[in-house]
Each structure stands twice: as structure tokens, then as C-alpha cells.
Amino acid sequence: MSTGDTDMRLRILYAAKKLFARQGYDGTSVRQICEEAGANVALISYYFGGKENLLRAIFDQFFPGKRMSEFEEELQAPVGGLTLLIREIILFGLEDPELSKIVKQELELSSPRTAIVLAFIEPVWRKVRELLEKGRAEGSFQFDSLDHTLMFVMGAALSFKKLSVHQGLLTEPAHEPRTAADHIVKLMLTSLRAPGTNA
Structure with a gap:
């Protein structure tokens, strides 16, 4: 070409x-x-x-999840892998709001194109689930329900796309996307009682 x-x-x-x-x-x-x-x-x-x-x-x-194979080694360790993936998911929502909005629209509509969207996003969330499961088995994470924990992690990671909707509740100056992602990842790892988080 x-x-x-x-x-x-x-x-x-x-x-x-x-x-x-x-x-x-x-x-x-x-x-x-x-x-x-x-x-x-x-x-x-x-x-x-x-x-x-x-x-x-x-x-x-444009979808960053297709690059997961580039980070194969980092994605073997539960804490490091989860940190990397969640950070990238948050940054995706903040840095490419157009594609993020397309994902949301197609999934909410259960459109005929849902299968296209799921082919890209499901492998990322399956990897998150796998890291949570592996981390619990190895003692890196502590939680009861894998399904509920996955939903919590998904909710926290995706909530930053809705910042403008909840602007009236927020009182601190806006953080740049990478700092915001770091804050959410730290909260998530603390809630999972990951090593080094003083949970």
C-alpha cells in the first residue's frame, strides 16, 4: 500500500x-x-x-487490547499483570473517548456488531479474571467471590469514563489520566490486599 x-x-x-x-x-x-x-x-x-x-x-x-501479546511476560505475575491491564483499561477510556463510546453504544444496544466488539474486549477481561484467580491461588490477592471481585474490578476500571456525568460530586482538581489511573489501581490492589499495599 x-x-x-x-x-x-x-x-x-x-x-x-x-x-x-x-x-x-x-x-x-x-x-x-x-x-x-x-x-x-x-x-x-x-x-x-x-x-x-x-x-x-x-x-x-486503535484498540490497545490487541497488544496484549507484547506484554506476555509481565502478564504472568498476578499483581504486576493486573496493574498493567487495569491501568491500560483506564487510560483507554480516558485517552480514546471516541472508541470507548463506540464500545459502550454497541454493547448497550446489543447490536448486530456486538460480536465484533466482544472479540476485542473479552480477551482482556478474561485475562483480568485469570490473573485474579491465579493471584488468589498464590496468596497474592484475598477475596471470596471471583465473579463479584471481577465485577468490582470492571466497575472501578470503567467508571472513569463517566467523570463528566458526576462532575458535581467531585471537589478535587482533575488529575491527568496517568495519575488518575495510578490512584484507581492502588485502591484496587489495596482492596484485594495485594502484598505491599498495607491492607
């Missing part, structure tokens, strides 16, 4: 991500995406083979 093709393909991906987040998948036409990207309408079929494949390509391009 030439540099020009690569640039145009990326422009289409960015335009689609922006419009899907703003208007929803069903509320966005191929024509609108191409107008936003400054592209010929035929290029959606040429590069992606249609609108649904374009959605899949957005996840291929």
Missing part, C-alpha cells in the same frame, strides 16, 4: 471513529464518513469491503 493509500485509509478510520462515536453506527452513513475524510465514497469498499468491516478495522487500528 502506498503512502497516499495509507494516509487516506487512516483519514477514513479517524473520520468513521469520530462519527460513529457522535452519531452511532446506524446513524452514520458511508457518505458522511467520506465527506468527513475528504474521500471518494468508493474507497470504503476498496479499503474495507463495507461499513461493518470498517468498524472492525477501527478496532484493529
Whole structure:
């Protein structure tokens, strides 16, 4: 693929991500995406083979969970692995609100594209569950119910996407995303009574 093709393909991906987040998948036409990207309408079929494949390509391009294999060694240790994954999940929600919103929309609607979204997010949450289970077996974490603990961890990790909704309850100055992620991870590890957290 030439540099020009690569640039145009990326422009289409960015335009689609922006419009899907703003208007929803069903509320966005191929024509609108191409107008936003400054592209010929035929290029959606040429590069992606249609609108649904374009959605899949957005996840291929931007979803950070697909990089889990790069951290295979770090993800073997329960405390370090959980810290890494939860931090990345929080940062994803804060740093790519468009893709995060697309995930939320498709899952809440139980849309025909739910399977595409789950193919990307489920491996991440399965790894979180595996690390919790392994950590409890090794004595790194202390908790009773694996299912309830997983739901607690998921809730804490995903709650930061809703900061603007609860702004009236918050009194401290906003933290930059990495500091906010570190605070939530520390609270989570403390609640799991991980070593070194003074729980």
C-alpha cells in the first residue's frame, strides 16, 4: 500500500471513529464518513469491503487490547499483570473517548456488531479474571467471590469514563489520566490486599 493509500485509509478510520462515536453506527452513513475524510465514497469498499468491516478495522487500528501479546511476560505475575491491564483499561477510556463510546453504544444496544466488539474486549477481561484467580491461588490477592471481585474490578476500571456525568460530586482538581489511573489501581490492589499495599 502506498503512502497516499495509507494516509487516506487512516483519514477514513479517524473520520468513521469520530462519527460513529457522535452519531452511532446506524446513524452514520458511508457518505458522511467520506465527506468527513475528504474521500471518494468508493474507497470504503476498496479499503474495507463495507461499513461493518470498517468498524472492525477501527478496532484493529486503535484498540490497545490487541497488544496484549507484547506484554506476555509481565502478564504472568498476578499483581504486576493486573496493574498493567487495569491501568491500560483506564487510560483507554480516558485517552480514546471516541472508541470507548463506540464500545459502550454497541454493547448497550446489543447490536448486530456486538460480536465484533466482544472479540476485542473479552480477551482482556478474561485475562483480568485469570490473573485474579491465579493471584488468589498464590496468596497474592484475598477475596471470596471471583465473579463479584471481577465485577468490582470492571466497575472501578470503567467508571472513569463517566467523570463528566458526576462532575458535581467531585471537589478535587482533575488529575491527568496517568495519575488518575495510578490512584484507581492502588485502591484496587489495596482492596484485594495485594502484598505491599498495607491492607
